Amino acid sequence: MRLWWVTVQPPARRMGWFPLLLLLTQCSRVPGQRSPLNDFQVLRGTELQHLLHAVGPGPWQEHVADAEECAGRCGPLLDCRAFHYNVSSHGCQLLPWTQYSPYTQLQRSGRCDLFQKKDYVRTCVMDNGVKYRGTVAITTGGLPCQRWNHRFPNDHKYTPTLRNGLEENFCRNPDGDPGGPWCYTTDPAVRFQTCGIKSCREAACVWCNGEEYRGAVDRTESGRECQRWDLQRPHAHPFEPGKFLDKDLDDNYCRNPDGSERPWCYTTDPKVEREFCDLPRCGLEAQPRHEATTLSCFRGKGEGYRGTNVASLNVISNQECNIKHRGRIRESEMCTEGLLAPVGACEGDYGGPLACFTHDCWVLEGIIIPNRVCARPRWPAIFMRVSVFTDWIHKVMRLG
Missing domain, CATH: 2.40.10.10 (Trypsin-like serine proteases)
Known part of the structure; x- marks a missing residue:
């Protein structure tokens, strides 16, 4: 920890400078602290190319500690939407586009991993979708969206900026509407309409115990944020993505790699190791089925078996x-x-x-x-x- 002397002039007083002692701390990342990588979705061994040579990515920043440091640099920047991380040279290249931007294409790479901000590449929304930055541009009624920088045929009060993300004619939620992202339409008779983008919780349901679940929910049923599967803090665990390739342990999304009752994740709370995720069940599975009771054999999956060659164990x-x-x-x-x-x-x-x-x-x-x-x-x-x-x-x- 360092103590620094600084001089500060309060806005309310213009009578001169006076010194104040401010205690400023410089701390390294503390175990259990939320990782900046939680805001990104990774594609291993992948690079993102822009097909127009006139548009180039940022310069390579060498000698970064790891991908987390790259994420820490890209995260706060409004014009950074993704970054390349060179796994061999530990270089970092910030990108102003994603795989869904015009004139871009993905290609396999033996040296880079591609990290893209979730808000730009997720096809579903978290909460009410205020942070949604996807490219859907059509309403639930099938009407094309009006561009945000146009005032015709429907006038409005919004001015596009990097902060509010009102670009082109993509669905957005600048006013926090509980119905999710919406847009003004190109139909003079319909001023605006919701876009019907599903919440991430509703976008993918769970069959049986959810071992096949591949949705994008990254919160537990108590609301805690999930820990990334490729990190070992705050909780060390055996489920490294590279060792369980068929489990699709992507980023920090809820999964069920050990055959538990339902999908779960390690949490970013140092005091709570793991929790189940609140996910909807698929179709008729949510309805209880009544099977005929049998005593000496079982039918189907054995739901109705009531014989004596069984014990209930905890x-x-x-x-x-x-x-x-x-x-x-x-x-x-x-x-x-x-x-x-x-x-x-x-x-x-x-x-x-x-x-x-x-x-x-x-x-x-x-x-x-x-x-x-x-x-x-x-x-x-x-x-x-x-x-x-x-x-x-x-x-x-x-x-x-």
Whole structure:
């Protein structure tokens, strides 16, 4: 920390200068602080070219610490919409356009990653869409939008600036309308109309437990912002995007890489590691289905099975399980809470499923393995954790 003397002249007093001691601090990034990369969406191994040679990007800025520093430089600038980050030379190039700008094209690159501001490339809106900077230019009624710098056929009070983003004839929400982005139309009989751009929460729904969800929601159900999957702070985790390519762990969007009950994310709150995301369910799945009850077999996915060869078990953390098993539980294993009665996994059950019912389908979470104890009262049962082997399972399925 540094102490600096500065002289300040208050606006209300013009009688002379007088010194004030201001305490100014210079701090490095603190673990748990929101990353500036959260405002960007990344395309790995990609460069963005502008096809008009007369228009050029900014110069390369060398010797930046990492992509976060580039994001910190681009983020506050109103004329910066994206940047290239050179992963080998640690260079940074600020760009005034995105992939949806005129005369641009994406191309594969062996040296660069492309980071674009979410507000410019997301096809959905967060909250009421005040920050939306996309390129939709037609209303829900199919009417073309009037350019913001035109006053005909519909006059208005707005003047386009870089700050309000009123460019060309794109849908915007300069007045914070709760209905989302809108525009003045080119029809004299219809002054303005909403553009019907979906909220990111409604743009993609969840089937089953949401392992296939690829939407753009980046907030948890409590409103906390999600931590980027490619960062290890404030919470260290095993789900590095490069190791789970089929999980599409993009940026800081809600995902379900471990087969949990529904999509979730690590949060940027150091005190809350992870939370579920509030996402709508798809179609008829939201409606409960009533299956005929069976006792000796099951139909379909087994929703109506009520036989006796099943036990209801609560999953517990490995940390809690290791208290009983003296630290012998591996990360590839999971445990269920011991029951009062002598019920649980035993000889002859090996290979049986530990399944969790999520809304309208069963999700296989664990497989019974030879246990060190057999159905002992109050003793946790051990299962092999299926999510550890999902990559291998997918490879085998693709083979035939």
